Amino acid sequence: MRNFIHLLKTYSLLKQLITIFLLCILESAFGQNPYYHTINKSSGLPSNSVYDIFQDSKGFMWFATGKGLCRYDGNMVKTVSEDFQTSKSGSCISEDAYGRIWYENFDGYLYYVENGKLHALQQPVSMGFYKYGILKNKLFVIQSKSLIIYDLKTLKIIKTIPLGFKTLKFTCSDGSYFYAFAEEMHSFDENGNKTTIPLPENFEEEIGTPIIQNTSEGLFIASKYSNNYYFYQNGTFLKNRFPFSTEFIQNVASTEKNDWLCTTKGVIRLDRVTNTSKTYFNDSNVSSVFMDKQKNHWVSTINNGVYFIENFDTKLYEMTPRPIVLAHSETDLFIGTDKDALYKMELGNNKISSPYKGNSNHSVYQLTYDKSNEQLFFTSSKFKTFKREVRFEIAFAVKDIAPIDSKYYSYAASGISGIFAANKTQTSEWDSLFEKNKTEFEPNFNQAYLVPNANGKSTAYNPANKTIYYATNNGLMACSLKATKEIKYQNQTIHLTRIKCFRNNLYGVSNNEKVYVITSSNQITLFQLPKAMEGEKIEKIDLEKQYLYLYAANAIYEIDLVSEQFQKILTLTPDIDISDISLIDNKFYFASSKGIIVKERKKNKASIQPKLIIDEILINDMAIASGNIPELRHNENNIKINFSALSYIPNEKHEFFYKINNGNWNKLDHNTRSLILSALSPDVYTVHLKIGEEDNSPVQKIKFTIKNPIWLNPIVISVLGLGLLLLLHAYYKWQILKIEKRNALLLEKVNLEKNLNQSKLKAIKSQMNPHFFYNALNTLQSYILSNDKKQAVSYLSKFSSLTRTILEMTEKETLSVSEEAKTLGLYLDIEKARFDDDFSYDIKIGTTVDADNIKIPTMLLQPYVENAVKHGLLHKKGKKHLQIRFEKEDDVLKISIDDNGIGRQKSEELNAIKNKKHHSFATEAMQNRVTLLNQFNRKNITIQYTDKANTNNEPTGTLVVFEIPITY
Known part of the structure; x- marks a missing residue:
């Protein structure tokens, strides 16, 4: 029992000791670092491995990451890398006099950024990663066991200096000299002149693998594995030891008042004057430290991106x-x-x-x-x-x-x-x-x-x-x-x-x-919020003494309710969330997602306005030099302006506004970095861009002119106007000529119709001439006197039918082949009565002829049939025969009138004997009519005459052949 009680007392004592021990551990377990923002992959970095940091002349921050070179404007990351790189990880970022950004990959190859694009320096085979140097307008590069000097303007090699070192350990530059550390220290001026400087005794044993950093006072020479370091100034090496021990130093950086030793277990700030140090970020593998122009510090790490420290006195x-x-x-x-x-x-x-x-x-x-x-x-x-x-x-x-x-x-x-x-x-x-x-x-x-x-x-x-x-x-x-x-x-x-x-x-x-x-x-x-906060959404408020604190999405603001003074006390980033504030003895205490932030209230930096920078201007998607827009053609009217908002505090959100000429200000989306103006009309333009609505905000202006198209030039307009007037005049004259020609054609057509109608009347007259009627009536009278009633009635019927048919034809332009054949049959039957029984005729229609539908002009054949009867057959002795045939050959109707009469020559001789003034009225009229028909109907009716003769050249008749294009 006593042992049990003793054990209980021992257990109670151990429990108290453990509690005290744990409390001591707890009190020392809270790490203290400056308050910082983290910029990593969640912020847009392509990799959390960052090896170097640099700020260019415009104010942009550049990071050399494991996946290439990046530019950071405070909000957005733009990665500049290309597939032609041997590797993308690198370090040693700098800027030359021409605004190009340089960096070197760990294979020892140099790349530069110009006009937003990455280019490779044309250089021989690398001998490893040795820092390059820029001395005024010269670029110094270690390659192939030689020092190669390039002209920075042309990037052409101007000198190659063989080194002849057994072992080259380190290179660096201070802007005036390029240093190469081997068995001795060698310095080269901008012309490549070399000076050899002996190293201190035991330098090799004390330093081993050197890491060298240029400072405002000289060269700081540390060792990767030793606590010894040297400072080289004015030709003298000063030796010292760090007030701490470290296993490995991977880089040395220098800022305004401090030197920084970057290790795998944080970064050590060294004060060389007092030889004291302080370590930060023990859990981070630190690669570099950089202080920007606004006195902010940037710490790059191999495992967690970049830390931004606005003030080292603000503790976390x-x-x-x-x-x-x-x-x-x-x-x-x-x-x-x-x-x-x-x-x-x-x-x-x-x-x-x-x-x-x-x-x-x-x-x-x-x-x-x-x-x-x-x-x-x-x-x-x-x-x-x-x-x-x-x-x-x-x-x-x-x-x-x-x-x-x-x-x-x-x-x-x-x-x-x-x-x-x-x-x-x-x-x-x-x-x-x-x-x-x-x-x-x-x-x-x-x-x-x-x-x-x-x-x-x-x-x-x-x-x-x-x-x-x-x-x-x-x-x-x-x-x-x-x-x-x-x-x-x-x-x-x-x-x-x-x-x-x-x-x-x-x-x-x-x-x-x-x-x-x-x-x-x-x-x-x-x-009433201050103007700088207009549009901000307030998520929460706090009150400490007379100060009202407003929690916005990206910052916390303080308003003095007595003096109404206003200030931003903390910028918020995605990695920091503030839930509460206390103000004690003029210090802010913030409850944050990272821990307790302690910040002096009076040590808020003056707010630096962000800067809007024009990166690139594209005309119809073709980039031109920014700020140098030539006069544009009328079709070069699609303008794209790419810009950046350079913010000196990470994650600050800004609103962008633009206006064209004297128009109203228009708001752009805060995430956009482009202004697109499409299909602009010809004019003189001034595009204004600014950050924020304040009237005093700096304004970027881009001026350009889009010219009128050439056809809107006053001279061209005058010439075109005169040409148009001439063209209108020519068109007017042409139209008048067309009207005159049309009228002439109409007149010609009227004349043709008139002549055609006259010819038609003449054809009717030729059929209804007095001789024909006289002969027909005589024949009728003879039948009556001879008391041949049957013949008289038949003859009279045919005569009346023919007369009616001729009269009906006066109303028609054309008639069918069958109608024409019937009419000709009536006429020949009447004429046949004048002859004895020695006259015969036949009318034949070919089997291929569509007699009911094929049309021919009226009054066309009868005069020629009459000529054959009266002048060819009437004076012939013996059998008289007339044959009329209608045949189809292709698209032509072929009509032949064939008689076995005395022929045309003999007939003319007889007519000349009877009447010396005889003129063939019907033949002339029909010939004119055929000509008129051909003109009026755009047809080609042809007539061929064949005087037939026997072997003794005696006339045996006449053949008249018509060829008429078939119409229906």
Whole structure:
């Protein structure tokens, strides 16, 4: 039993020792670094491995990463790499006098960026990574065991200097000389003249593998594996030792007042004057340190991108678990975390300890220090009272607490809100209200319910009107000693998420991310934000003393409610989230996602305005030199302006505006970096670009002229106008000629019709001439006198039919072959009666002829048939025969009139004997008619005459052949 008791005592002692030991470890476990922003792959870097940092003459930051060279403008990363590179990892970034950015990959090959594109230096085979140097307009490169000097303007080799070293260890440049470290130190001036400088005795043993960095005072020579270092100045080597020990130094950097030793376990800041040092970022593999023109520091790492440090005096105490809420006494800062734990930071020495660790793993989302009673109220899984230990706890979701007087606090909680007594022994004017509404349920924390059935979010007390305010899901409730009522904004319920009181006014932020002011007379108005914050959405507010803090998406702002002065106190980046602020002794304490940030309030740098820089101008997608736009042709009217917003603080968000000539300012999307102007009309243009709406914001101007097309040139317009007038005149004359020609054709057609009609009348006259009628009537008379009634009637019938047919033909232009054959048959039957029985005829229509549909001109054949009868057959002795044939050959109707008469010559001789003045009326008329028909109908009717004769050349008749193009 004694042994058991002894074991228990031993166990208790060990437990206490372990607790003390763990507490000591805990207090020393919180790493202290300067507050920094991280720029890594989540920010757009192609790789988290960064080997070098540089700032160019415009202000852009350049990073040499594991996947190529990058340009950073504070918001966006532009990677410049190409497939022709032997490798993309590199270091040693610099800028030459021509604005080109250079860097060297770890294979020893140089690349430069010009006009936004990467180019390779034409160089011999590399002998490894040795830093190049730029001396004025000369480029010094170690290649193939030689020092090669290039003309920077032409990039042509102007000198090659053989080195002849056994072992080349390191190279560097200070802008005036290029140094090569081998068995001795060799310096080369810009013309390649060499000076050899002996190294100190035992240099090889003490330094081994040197790392050399140029500083404003000389060369800082460190060793990768030794604590010894040298400083070379004015031809003298000064030896010293680091005030620490390190296993490996991979790079040396120099800034304005400090030298930096970059190691695999952080970066060491060395003060060579006092020979003291301090280590930062112990968990990071640091490759380089750079200080920009704004005195900001940039630390590149091999494992986590780049750290941006605005001020080394702003401290970051990294914590796990994460800080959520803050409260403070005169000596301590209390920290509520996301793991149901309270931490305490001593304000004198910033030591951190943990006075309370719960088991619920809930976040501490409300923490208040009660100065009057020197105790803490906080809420995690339960509402608790803490003074060196938890004094009281209750399952009550208190969201916010505000002091009313030394006895009472107001509280906002889920379900119900009210007041509670922190000290029962004191008296207060609120006692009557408390007694009237206090709860009798146990356990309780001496509370009285004032606003039931509502989820309280925040509470504040305004002593000016002695009113407690509760921001709830049902609106803003105001509780005085007399009554509780809702306060509305423009007769509408207002939903505030957080309220704070200063002097006579209440300040609240709403769900719509706007800030309101509630006066002591309960009038609600919108809080007027400073012009620089116009358009910002406010997510949360805090109040410390007279300062109102506004949480925006990318920054936290401070407004002095007394002097109305305004400043940005912290820029927020994606890797930093601030949840609470305390202002103690003119220092800011921020609860952040990385830990506690401590920043001197008076050490805020003056805000540097971002700068808008024109990167590239494209005309119809073809890049031209920026700021040098020539006069453009009318079709060069698609303009694209690529620009950058150079921000000196990472992740600052800006709004961009543009206007054309004297037009209105137009807003661009904050993520865009291009202005596209399409299909511009010819004119003189000035495009204005600026950041922000402020009238005094610097404006970038791009001027250019789009010329009128050549056809809009005044001279060309005059020539074209004159040409158009001449063309119109020519067109007018042409139209007149066309009309005249058309009229002439119409007149000709009228004349043709007239002549054709006349010819038609002549053809009718030829058929109905008096001789024909006289002969026909004589023949009829002879039949009557001879009392041959049958013949007389038949003859008379045929004569009347022929007469009617001829008269009907006067109404027609054409008739069918069958109609023509019938008419000719009637005519020949009448003429046959004048002859004895020795006259015969036949009319034949070929089988291929469509007699009913093929048309021929009227009055065309009969005169020729009449000629054959009267002049060919009438005077013939013996048998007289006339044959008429209609035949089709291709698209032509062939009509032949064949007689066995005396022939045309004999007939003319006889006619000449009878009447010396005889003129063939019918033949001439029909010939004219055929000519007119050919002109009028655009046809080609042909007539061929054949005088037939026997072997003795005696006439045997006449053959007349018509060829008529077939029409239907």
